[in-house]
Amino acid sequence: MAMIEERPIGFGRLKRKEDPRFIRGQGTYVDDVTLPGMLHGAVLRSPLAHARIVSIDASAALAHPKVRGVITGKDLEAQKLAWMPTMSYDTQAVLATDKVRFQGQEVAFVIADDRYAARDALELIDVEYEPLPAVVNARKALDADAPVIRDDKDGQTDNHIFDWEAGDKAETDAVFARADVVVSRDIIYPRCHPAPLETCGAVADYDRVSGHLTLWTTSQAPHAHRTVYALVAGLPEHKIRVISPDIGGGFGNKVPIYPGYVCAIVASIVTGKPVKWMEDRSENLTSTGFARDYVMHGGIAATRDGKILAVRTDVIADHGAFNATAQPTKYPAGFFSIFTGSYDLEAAYCAVHGVYTNKAPGGVAYRCSFRVTEAAYLIERMVDALALELGTDPAELRLKNFIRPEQFPYENKTGWTYDSGDYETAMRKAMEIAGYDELRREQAEKRAKGELMGIGLSFFTETVGAGPRKHMDILGLGMADGADLRVHPTGKAVLGISVQTQGQGHETTFAQIVAEELGIPPEDIEVVHGDTDRTPFGLGTYGSRSTPVSGAAAAVVARKVRDQARLIAAGMLEASPDDLEWEKGRFSVKGDPEQGKTIQEIAMAAHGAADLPEGIEGALEAQTVYNPPNLTFPFGAYICVVDIDPGTAQVKVRRFIAVDDCGVRINPMIVEGQIHGGLAEGVGIALMELIAFDEQGNCLGGSFMDYLIPTALEVPEWELGETVTPSPHHPIGAKGVGESPNVGSPPAIVNAVIDALYEPYGVSHIDMPMTPARVWAAMQGRPEPPQ
């Protein structure tokens, strides 16, 4: 069969440069790294959620013939390494010294000849615990009689972490007081987990002679990690090399620094050998960065004819035993204040109260820009709740209240300036693809027959691509990203970027950005990423930052190179630089297009023997740091169709329509792939995924038998559409898309289930995940008590 190869020079559906190694099984993930003499580490974890450590006896483990050492908190304490900073200026125990504060907490680290022996030795360590009562329910964390979890912190007398607010409380309350209609809901966004298919791990290799540390690790932010290791361990930063090789999915889980990484480093320093630590799946689910866990009380105020006036909410945020959430310093609740959504409101107010509990520390943004997911879920559930109250079609209610295109840039009531949007067009496009009116007719027919069909909508606005650096930092590191670009004499190029791929295809799309700007074919551009020795500094891949920040850096650095190329071409053509015009890949003299030089000819000249124009030192290369002037605001309209089995309460997602507007699309194939993946995660969160605990703080979601992830049988074939509203401030008009589907899909699915059940059963809310048991209970009029 003849294949027509589509090879755009620039934007377009380019096949991925990453694929050839992955389809052959030739990727290099952290666990694929094997070094000569390498030892293996394993972490002993607490079986209890809250307990005082009385004693640790590792003598039997040390007697094991294959064990090279056991590290405990006491050993680390002597080196001042027992505690490390979290990404939120809290502290977290590397290995517990005084108490354990969640089930699965790190207590000791075994170093052995192989991974089996390391695991065997864990069983030989005898730890005596004195159990303490556990705080599991975030709503009870601030009760006067609640045990204090963080008694390690000076002055900490309760489980309170922070209070944070946004918007105008008095004004919002006033609008609520005079509104015709006010609807309230208690809504939980439950604890879930990014659960990338590759767990977290590291290989640490410390060279005692040179003092160099090389760390292969599952990190979404290698540069930030390097700086933290320098600050924590006192290692000189120029002698630390952090390598994120191929990463088997991240979704926010691989942003934090975990105790296992630190232990592997310490173990390598102590033994003088490379040490590998790879957690198992249970360790990943029970101890690493969870997501969400927001207990929200929401209110929405409107006129009788459906004009939404204001929203407000009060939130208890469960951050677990250590505040290890990863978000910009000034934003302890992330970007949750974008909870005003896509609507033109008169007032808004939110308050978020962070608390400690005896649960795993976090939370991270599971494919989400710092709590935007919780925000979008709240507003989109509240709008549907209002639609039920008013007896209005939820699509009509949204269309009536959208921010209009001419209102952009739009300043919302909590201080965000939305860059651009055309919400109605996206909403109508989704309704057209879905056949919305026909679906409503089908629903009415089915309802008459006793069948349960639901149609759910959501419309989200995201805020992604943090900085700007003056407002946003993580541990004092401003949120900006660097890029450097070198064009070799033969016109082939190497682009170094500070973000890295966990599957998003940076090696392809970043080559396309440079190709678009310089006309060099993407296959002639090597993208280097994930290695701090070979790439410029930057904050990393999360919060949909890559395209909005690093992608902008790539475009800017390519334009710098193009500006140099113009000067060189002018010299070659004996023309004024202003008399040249650029078509992709070539400068030519205005009015005489035959007279021109390609970028490849210019690159050779730049490295050649001839005189170069003033201001050009030779070579064709540049570097830049991109500090975004604002975030970008992708948006989208999602419609979900569900069928519910009246006999089993099983929810089946029959159709899912997603119209995304992420501005300019660099590679539509990759954009669509990103959306597909995020939608599947959304189905998982809405229907299956839950990290639950019993009253003693035992984690009930510690394996893939308990923490359920959708397979190919639980998700439909996705139906996508697009609109394109470029970001006015981004160099190529792109906005970022990776997280949109995870942000936008859960409310559409919940709204669809409620849409199916409200009329026949009067069910107006079910918390996620909407398992058959929960849906069944709601249908029987006895909703499960929320966790």
Place this chain on the structure above:
Amino acid sequence: MQVTLTVNGDEVTSEIEPRLLLVHFLRDTLGLTGTHWGCDTSNCGACVVLMDGEPVKSCTVLTAMAGGHEVRTIESVERGDVLDPVQQGFVEEHGLQCGFCTPGMIMTARALLDRRAGGEPLTDAEIREAISGQICRCTGYTNIVKAIRWAADQEAAPAGGR
């Protein structure tokens, strides 16, 4: 104990611990790191290899149990310089992102297509059923289904075949 098995066409004899899992034998002993490991409970399927042509989860197969059997891993799928149609399908339809589940998915798909006697049509439902023991966190499955369908069509086409 000593075990002898065939891996990718080559007979291998090795001294092993009786408890050694096949996934670790392949990865750590033979250095075939294309087979991945993602869970402890045979839920995720990142470790799928073929044993006598049938997909098995190598994290729940003891190496000793594979003794005398033929094991095939992702490293054997490409023939010479020619990609298997399943591999090609994953590229054509963007059926992979991070690449971690990909080898397991490809092995399962290869077995599915090999089982079809005479190239009878394959429905999307059958493809979804075949990969339902495996998790992909990135693609949302639609493009994996398309990738396997691409390979099936390629192999069914008169001028196709492998």
